[in-house]
Structure formats: C-alpha cells, structure tokens
Amino acid sequence: MTRYEPGTYFSAGLVETDAEVASALASEWKRQRDGIELIASENHVSRATLDALASPIVNKTVEGYPGDRYYGGAEHADVIEQLAIGRACHLFGAAHANVQPHSGSQANLAVLLAFLKPGDTILSMDLSAGGHLSHGSKANLSGKWMNIVHYGVDAATGRIDMDQVADLAAAHRPKLIIAGGSAYPRTIDFEQFAAIATSIDATFLVDMAHFAGLVAAGVHPDPVPHADVVTTTTYKSLRGVRGGIVLTKHASLARTLDRAVFPGVQGSVMLNLVAAKAVCLAEAARPEFRVYAAQVLDNSRALASSLVEAGAVVVTGGTDTPIVLVDIRGRAFTGKDLQDQLDEVGLTVNKNGVPGDERGPRETSGIRLGSSAGTARGLGRDDFAQIGRWIADIIGVMSTDGDVDAVARRVETGVAELTAAYPMDGAVD
Numbered sequence: 001m002t003r004y005e006p007g008t009y010f011s012a013g014l015v016e017t018d019a020e021v022a023s024a025l026a027s028e029w030k031r032q033r034d035g036i037e038l039i040a041s042e043n044h045v046s047r048a049t050l051d052a053l054a055s056p057i058v059n060k061t062v063e064g065y066p067g068d069r070y071y072g073g074a075e076h077a078d079v080i081e082q083l084a085i086g087r088a089c090h091l092f093g094a095a096h097a098n099v100q101p102h103s104g105s106q107a108n109l110a111v112l113l114a115f116l117k118p119g120d121t122i123l124s125m126d127l128s129a130g131g132h133l134s135h136g137s138k139a140n141l142s143g144k145w146m147n148i149v150h151y152g153v154d155a156a157t158g159r160i161d162m163d164q165v166a167d168l169a170a171a172h173r174p175k176l177i178i179a180g181g182s183a184y185p186r187t188i189d190f191e192q193f194a195a196i197a198t199s200i201d202a203t204f205l206v207d208m209a210h211f212a213g214l215v216a217a218g219v220h221p222d223p224v225p226h227a228d229v230v231t232t233t234t235y236k237s238l239r240g241v242r243g244g245i246v247l248t249k250h251a252s253l254a255r256t257l258d259r260a261v262f263p264g265v266q267g268s269v270m271l272n273l274v275a276a277k278a279v280c281l282a283e284a285a286r287p288e289f290r291v292y293a294a295q296v297l298d299n300s301r302a303l304a305s306s307l308v309e310a311g312a313v314v315v316t317g318g319t320d321t322p323i324v325l326v327d328i329r330g331r332a333f334t335g336k337d338l339q340d341q342l343d344e345v346g347l348t349v350n351k352n353g354v355p356g357d358e359r360g361p362r363e364t365s366g367i368r369l370g371s372s373a374g375t376a377r378g379l380g381r382d383d384f385a386q387i388g389r390w391i392a393d394i395i396g397v398m399s400t401d402g403d404v405d406a407v408a409r410r411v412e413t414g415v416a417e418l419t420a421a422y423p424m425d426g427a428v429d
Contacts, residue, residue, distance in 0.1 A: 033424045035346035036379075036387065036415055040210060040323045040370025041182070043239045044377055044424065045276075046283060052276040053241060061268050065258060080275045087281035091216050092224050094247040096254040098261050099277050100269050101244030104209045104233040105134040107261075109141065110246060111229050114253075114260035115203045116175055118145045123165070123174040123202075126150035129355050130184030130325075132207060149174060153184075153355050158316040160184070162192055169196050179223070180207035183352050183368050185304075185319040190226040197228075206230045211321045213237030213372065216284045217293030220321070224249055229257065237296055237322050237372045239289075240280025243273045292375060296322050299384040300371040306388030312395055315354055315366070324369040326391070327354045333398050335364035341394055342367075345408050346415035347387065378422040390414060 008016075015022045037044070057080065063070040066078035066085075081099060088097035101107035116122070122142070125131035129152040133140045136148035149172045151165045169177065177197045179188050190206060197204035206223035212232040214220035223230050230247040234240040246257050262269075283289060297320075304314050304324045315325040328338060335351035342349050352368035359365045369391075371384060379387075390411045397407040 031348075034416070034419055035348055036419060037373035038347055038349045038369045038371075038387070040350075040368050040372070041233075041236055042370070043235055043237070043373045045235075045240060046279070048279050048283070049241055049276045052279050053272050055272055055275060057275055058270075058272040060271050062271065063262065063268050065262070077269070077271050077274075080271065080278060081269070084274050084278035084281060087278060087285065088245055088247065091281055091285050092230070092247055093222070094224055094230070094249060095251040096248050096257070098246040098258055099243075099274055100261050100266060101231075101246060102266065102270060102273070103242065104207065104231060104244040105132075105140075106265055107231040107233075107244035107246050108132075108134040108205075108207060110257065110260040110265050111205055111231060112142060112146065112176070113264045114229075114256050116146060119147055120176070121147045121149060121172055121174040122176045122178060123149045123151065123168055123172065124178035125160070125181045125184065126152050128353050128357060129153045129181075131178075131181040132209075133182075135178045135181065135207065155356060158355055159186055160188065162189060162196075165193070166196050169200050169202070173200050174202050176203045176205060178205045178207060179227075180209070182210065183323060183325055185321050185323040185325055186316050187221055187320040188223075190221060190223045194226040203228045207232070209233040210236055210323055210370075213239060213284065213289075213293050214297060214321065217290040219290075219294050219297055229253070234277050234280050236370075237293065238280055238284055239292070239372065239376055240283070241273055241276035243270075243277055245277070295380070296371050296375045298381055299375050299379065300324055302381040303369060303371060303384040303388045306385040307392055310389050310392030310396075312388075312392045322370045322372045324371075325352060325354060326367045326369065326395075327365065328367070328395065329354065329357070329365040331365075331395075331399055334359060335366050336362065338367055338395065338398065341398060341404070341408065342391065345390075345394070345412040346419070347391065347411070349391075377424050379418070383418060383422075386414070386418070 062074045062077050066081050084099040085097050122136050124135040127137050134142050136143045154161045179193045194204050204227045206227040209232050211220050215222050232245050234243045300319050300322050304318045308314050313327040315327050339351045349367045351364040352366045353364045354366035357365045397404050
C-alpha cells in the first residue's frame, strides 16, 4: 500500500490548487470593488474579520458551551467564545448572549423552540408589509409549525398600525409577539409593543438585524430594555461576519435560550465565525464606529430625500434606518427589471415587495436599498444623494420611451468615477 504524503496539501495556494474557484472569487472581488453595494443586508467586512475567518480555528470542532464541551482540546475555543459573549453583552447592555447561531433565521428559530410548542400562536409583521420569512411565512418552518397571525402597516402612511397590533393581540392572545423585519424603514415603538405583550402574558421578541449597528452606536432606539429576547445578525449595519446572536436582559433565560440553540437547532459551532463575531463586536464598541453608524443613518436619509425630490416614490416618505424602500407600482416594469438595469450600471440592489404589492416575490413592485456598505467604503451624504438621482433617472427613462442606453451609460460613468474616488483594494490585496 502506498503511504500517504501530504506534499503540497498544506502549502499550495488557492490559485495553484483550484483555479476555477480562484477565478470566480477574483471576479466577485472585482464586482464588489468596481460597483456600489446598495443591498441592505450586505456590507464590507474589515481585514481583521477576514483574518479571523481564514484562521486555523476553522479546523476545530466543539459542541456545547465554554467550560462544558463535548470535545477535548477546546481551551482556546472557550477563550474566543467567552470574548464574543462578553463583548455582545457589553455592547448591547444584555445580561446574556448566545453567539453560536449560524444566521439570524436560526437565532429566531431557537427563540421559537425556547418558548413555544407546535401550534402555538405568533403575532408578527406580514412579509408583504416588511416582515421576515423566519417570523411566520408559510414558506418557512416558523409558518408551517406555528399558528401565525400577521399585523401590517397603514395603507396611507406605510407605518405600523399599533391599534391593529393591540386589537389582534387581544383577540388571538399569541404566545409570542415579534417586532422587526427585513424591509420596514421606520423606528418601532418597542415600549408600546412590550406593554401589549405584557397585557396578554406573551413573550416579546425584537429582531433588530437591520438596525443593530445603529443601536450599538446609540443613534437608534434600543430594544433590549423592552424586549424579553432580541435577535440580530452580525453583518448588515454591524459590519461583521455573517451569523446570528441571541440577547436577553433576563439572566434567568440564559439556560433556556442556550439549550434551544444547542442542542435544539444546531450542532457543532463554526468557531471561525465566532472568532470573527468577536472581532466585529470589538470594532463596534470603538468611537469611530459610532461615527460610522451616524453616517449610515445620515446617508440613508440623504438617499431617500434625493429620490423623493427627483419624483420617485419612497415607502413612508423616508427612513429612520439604513433601509430605503422604493415603490414602482403602476409602472410597466417590475422590481426585477429595475434591479437588472441598475446592476448593469454598477448599482447593486435587490427587488423587494412593497405594502399592497400585487406582484409576486420573483417580480415585485419595488426595490430595497441600503446605505451600510457604501458608507463602509467612505461614501458620504452628497454621494448618496447623487446615487438617489441616478436611480430616479433610471426609473424615469424606463417609464418612458426615452433612450435608456444613453442614461445608463451616463450613470455607469458616474459610478465608475465614484468607486475610483473610494477605492477598496486595501481590504484584500
């Protein structure tokens, strides 16, 4: 039998080992570098985060929690996870944090497992009004296993109707009430939601994935003092690795939540992600991050204002978060068409439903924009105002028999000039 020799297995680089994957990754980096990322659920991570993700801790397997693992050799993993836990609690003022969830959806699923039984009732925002799949969509496990009652938004204002929330809570007496979503651009009255939940003895969950960075920086209302449990992702406005966190102000819930994450919905921990979360949480505690988060909000509002001034329809007329939702109902083209056209000129957005949308999720009557990634690379208020005018120009020419190609070429040139003014090469090269 031939003896195995590692040879270049541990030393050869990606280009040498797998040219096809290396080529695709290089092309993706060029796409990010040469375009402007406006997808609200994306951001650009730091070099330190990339270093943590590519560290040898990826080789280690553990199950359980620091000091109580099911595998040996976990002493360094324990240090890393404890750092992430402590930093999360400090950053958000929580009594306990679980940093193991692989995603925000799994964090939400763990909360459901912790407090509910199949068939229990949840009151949450409808997906069409800006909610999230994991809050009870019929396509998601949460909607298949639980009885879901949805609240929506006022048709005239696009804002949550708190009277409707109170009425639905009283009528259906849900075991869990969820606030937060993936396409709701305004602040949420956490105190009023908490009062409603308390009145019917329901658990109150806030999913702050999209505005967690603003909460950390103190430029957005904080849900932690009001909610029983708060979930978040660590990317989006927190500017870190993809993953989830569960937070609570109640130390008494620590064991319940931990057991719901492991062994409830997950097995072994992705330790490189936990290490990168620790890095992200430390970065978010720095004074310069507060400046960044304030700029994210300022840029988002500048983007919304410029769109409105140029004649575009913005849901709720503005924003209090990194999210701007553009409504193109009544136009001959879809959100998917607009997404594709903007992608061609270097503005990356995602199609998104709007309240009252009659188009399906593969087409939609809107697009969702975000300011977190562009702010991370250095764009300011004037830059986002210009981006808003470009998007309005594209919407305008697509709505008429005008020369789409001519407008697209002009916008593409402007995008190239803007990305050249804010280079990103230092993050990877």
